[in-house]
Amino acid sequence: MIMVLAMIAAIWGIGAAMKAPRRARWAMTFVLLGAVIIAQLVLPADNALRLATGGDVRLWLLLIGFGVLVWGYRRGLRMLKSRVAPTPEPAPRKGFSDAELNRYARHIMLREVGGPGQSALKGARVLVVGAGGLGSPALLYLAASGIGTLAVIDDDDVDASNLQRQIIHRDQWIGMPKVAAAKQAVLELNPHITLRPYHRRLTADIAAELIADYDLVLDGCDNFDTRELVNRTCVAAGVPLIAGALTQWEGQISLYDPARGGPCLACVFPNRPAPGLVPTCAEAGVIGPLPGVVGSMMAVEAVKLLTDAGTGLRGRLLIYDALYAETRLMKTKPRADCAVCQGRGLHTP
Numbered sequence: 001m002i003m004v005l006a007m008i009a010a011i012w013g014i015g016a017a018m019k020a021p022r023r024a025r026w027a028m029t030f031v032l033l034g035a036v037i038i039a040q041l042v043l044p045a046d047n048a049l050r051l052a053t054g055g056d057v058r059l060w061l062l063l064i065g066f067g068v069l070v071w072g073y074r075r076g077l078r079m080l081k082s083r084v085a086p087t088p089e090p091a092p093r094k095g096f097s098d099a100e101l102n103r104y105a106r107h108i109m110l111r112e113v114g115g116p117g118q119s120a121l122k123g124a125r126v127l128v129v130g131a132g133g134l135g136s137p138a139l140l141y142l143a144a145s146g147i148g149t150l151a152v153i154d155d156d157d158v159d160a161s162n163l164q165r166q167i168i169h170r171d172q173w174i175g176m177p178k179v180a181a182a183k184q185a186v187l188e189l190n191p192h193i194t195l196r197p198y199h200r201r202l203t204a205d206i207a208a209e210l211i212a213d214y215d216l217v218l219d220g221c222d223n224f225d226t227r228e229l230v231n232r233t234c235v236a237a238g239v240p241l242i243a244g245a246l247t248q249w250e251g252q253i254s255l256y257d258p259a260r261g262g263p264c265l266a267c268v269f270p271n272r273p274a275p276g277l278v279p280t281c282a283e284a285g286v287i288g289p290l291p292g293v294v295g296s297m298m299a300v301e302a303v304k305l306l307t308d309a310g311t312g313l314r315g316r317l318l319i320y321d322a323l324y325a326e327t328r329l330m331k332t333k334p335r336a337d338c339a340v341c342q343g344r345g346l347h348t349p
Contacts, residue, residue, distance in 0.1 A: 095122060100192050104146050110309075117307035118146060124306045125149040127214040129202055129230055131178040132156070133281070133291030134220025134244045134298060136168035141299035142218075143186040143193055147306075150186065151214065153198035154178045165288045202226055207233040216305060218298050219243040222281065224272050231256065231265035235341045241265065242301050242313075244294045248284050249323035251294035255301060255313040258334060258341040262314035266340040268332045290322050 096104075096118075107113045107121075126147050128135045131154040142150055156178050158169045166178075173181040179197035186195045202210070202221075211217055211233045219230045219241060227243065234241040238259040245252050258264045297318070304310050317330045336342055 095119060097192070100146070103190070103192070107145065112309035113303075113307050117309065120306055120308075121146045121303065122148040124216065125151070125214045126216045126218065126302060126306075127151045127153070127211060128218045128220065129226065130154055130220040130222065131166075131168065131182045132162065132220060132222060133165045133246060133286065134295040135182070135218070136166045137292045137295030138218050138220060138299045138302070139182055139186055140168055140189060141296055142302060143190045143195070145299070145303050146190070147193060147302075149194045149196065151196035151198065152179050152182050153200065153202050153210070154182075155199060155201040161282075165286060165291045167292060202229060204229060208236065211239055212237045214239060216302055217241050218302060220295065220298070227265065232340055235259075235264050240305060242298050242305070244298050246281065246286055246291055246294060249287055249290065250319065250321050251290055252317060252319045253294055253297050253301065253313065254317045254332065255305065257314050260314065261334075263332050263334045264338065264341040267335040267338045268317060270335065270338070287322060290320075293320060293322065 100122075101108070104118050107118050108115055110117075124147050126142055126149070128139055128142070128150065129152075131139065131152050135152060135154070139150065139152060154177075158166075158173045158176050158178055158181050160171075160174055162169055162178075163171060168185045169178065169181050170185075173184075177197075177199045179199045183195045183197045186193070198210070200206075207229055211230075217230060217234050217239055219227060220243075221227055221230070227245075231241060231243070233239075234256070235258055240255060240257040240260070241264075242253065242255050243265055254268065256263060256265045256268075258267075297320075301313055304312050315332055317332050319328045319330065321327070334341065
């Protein structure tokens, strides 16, 4: 009997290794069992083959009957299950493909973000001013986070001197418009979003119409004229502004949102510094990773604002000193005499 069981095991083991169909393996098993039963019925009681295969046909009939009973029971269960309407699986969240759900799973798991927060990110429209040191990490992280519509405005081209800190660009893209390079990098990272490139300088004649089309603006520009224009336009449109700035080893970031009780940029910095007091990166230099730190902070604050998570930087200015590894927070508040926002009645003294 042991010999027959070993042969059955060999049929199934070798068949599995050779990827033989289960039907063929069952057929060979039944042929073997049929031959054993015939041997039990035909051969004399003292025959060596009959003795080696159990010696009694009733034992095999009992085993086969038990197997048929188990098979019938399982087949009956399958038939019953097929008649019961299956419980529908939860439908994917509205507006997300399976690929997007897998991509943003770590966000959706967060209590502060979840499905509603990720949907808010997908529906958001964010404008980034400048595709340089601050704009580079901000764009990449906003794209990776699933911001549905990103836009970037910059009139500059990629230069070799940018590559020390502007991580969105590549050596082979030198001479290409920064916004075109940014679009290529962003869509390679996340093809599920839209990126609008504006290859031009942000000027007063287009600022109002452009910014009014977005829910949030991130300002990473490197000149005071553009910075003041962005602030004025965001105040007029009631659009929140996250602005960052850099110098050598130090960076700063805040959320300027007078429409919701915070100060605007002009409240905190009412006057420009004297000429030469705050040199540009080209004049004074900047440590390479610093824009990455501050730009990533800008992206975090943007995601928090759009998903209503945690406590943002409205009414606070964060200053990061990379050289001495220090971070400071300063409270800021609206100024009663602010020429940009107070006259609009957006906050009270």
